[in-house]
Amino acid sequence: MKKFGKILMIILIVMVFVGTFAYLFQRSKPKEIEYQELSPAMGDISRGTVVTGKIQPRDEVNVKPQINGIVAELYKEAGQTVQKDEIIAKLKVIPDMSQLSSAQSRLRLAEVNLKQAQTDFEREKKLFDQNLVTAEEYEKAAQALKQAEEERAVAQESLEIVRDGVSSSNKSGSTTLIRSTISGLILDVPVKVGNSVTMSNTFNDGTTIATVANMDDLIFDGNIDETEVGKLSVGLPVRITVGALQDLSFDAALEYIAPKATASGGTNLFEIKASVTVPSDVTIRSGYSANAEIVLQEVKDVLTLSESAIQWEGDNTFVYVKGAEGWEKRDVVTGLSDGVKIEIKSGLSTNDVVRGPQIIKGK
Numbered sequence: 001m002k003k004f005g006k007i008l009m010i011i012l013i014v015m016v017f018v019g020t021f022a023y024l025f026q027r028s029k030p031k032e033i034e035y036q037e038l039s040p041a042m043g044d045i046s047r048g049t050v051v052t053g054k055i056q057p058r059d060e061v062n063v064k065p066q067i068n069g070i071v072a073e074l075y076k077e078a079g080q081t082v083q084k085d086e087i088i089a090k091l092k093v094i095p096d097m098s099q100l101s102s103a104q105s106r107l108r109l110a111e112v113n114l115k116q117a118q119t120d121f122e123r124e125k126k127l128f129d130q131n132l133v134t135a136e137e138y139e140k141a142a143q144a145l146k147q148a149e150e151e152r153a154v155a156q157e158s159l160e161i162v163r164d165g166v167s168s169s170n171k172s173g174s175t176t177l178i179r180s181t182i183s184g185l186i187l188d189v190p191v192k193v194g195n196s197v198t199m200s201n202t203f204n205d206g207t208t209i210a211t212v213a214n215m216d217d218l219i220f221d222g223n224i225d226e227t228e229v230g231k232l233s234v235g236l237p238v239r240i241t242v243g244a245l246q247d248l249s250f251d252a253a254l255e256y257i258a259p260k261a262t263a264s265g266g267t268n269l270f271e272i273k274a275s276v277t278v279p280s281d282v283t284i285r286s287g288y289s290a291n292a293e294i295v296l297q298e299v300k301d302v303l304t305l306s307e308s309a310i311q312w313e314g315d316n317t318f319v320y321v322k323g324a325e326g327w328e329k330r331d332v333v334t335g336l337s338d339g340v341k342i343e344i345k346s347g348l349s350t351n352d353v354v355r356g357p358q359i360i361k362g363k
Helices: 002-028 097-129 133-163
Strands: 033-038 041-057 058-065 069-074 087-093 178-181 182-188 209-213 217-223 236-244 245-257 262-264 269-278 287-306 312-314 316-323 326-337 339-347 355-361
Touching: 041 269, 041 339, 087 339, 097 133, 217 287, 236 269, 287 326
Parallel strands: none
Antiparallel strands: 033 355, 041 217, 041 287, 058 209, 069 087, 087 178, 182 209, 217 269, 236 245, 236 287, 245 269, 262 269, 287 339, 312 316, 316 326, 316 355, 326 339
């Protein structure tokens, strides 16, 4: 019995040894290698770049008051359309005290002069009726009265403009009525009724009553790196995709390339603009983030091959073509590449079978 146990133990040890040897031998054998087989095909290749930016209207204006005042009424709000010269808001004037005092003084002086001119005219008229003065003297008095009346009217109008922002003789041109300077969509009304507003001058830009833009004429505004700006030219086709409208893209045409760079994070960037063509049934909002795909180079209907099959030897390129005796090395002349496919200018035809990347069995 003991002898049988020893024999069984020896057999088990031999089996483990043989199994281990067979496993190590199998692992040490070189793996069989196969290659993908690729076929050249006719197609198009384009190479481009993607620029990030935003969509904005070409014409966007800030409507500002011509006088200082307080917002009395607002007739429009953001999102509404407005026509040129249409009233957006009405102001209550806050007169400048020095200007108001000066206008009041001018009116009082004009009234004094008018009263004196009226007295002089009445005196000259009586004398003229009695043939005691000449017609020339009478006409001078009448002329002086007309001038005094005109001066009084001008002084009254000046006071009304300073005090009320509008004169009684020109209510339609009131500076208290804030009118849109263009036709378009109101993007923003940053003021509320009761807010104080100021007109623009040499010391400040003035208060914006509303921002109005023509949303029928949109542009893409972005920045491109200096390493690629040299490949651009005005008129290049651009494809715009908007982040908020993932399923839509729009055609555009490059129309502006900045002549001067701006530094950003140690990189020189050039501003570019492209006119965007948007379908009438699509709503685009000002400031949408967008990407612009610009085609820098393009070839159509050329022989193409997966770039993974191309090998380099110095400045020469070659591939391995399937022949009667296996894979045969063949020189090729390549052209434009998009990173996936490459143009084959010569050396191959659509009937060739080209060796691609390796396929390792058992991996």
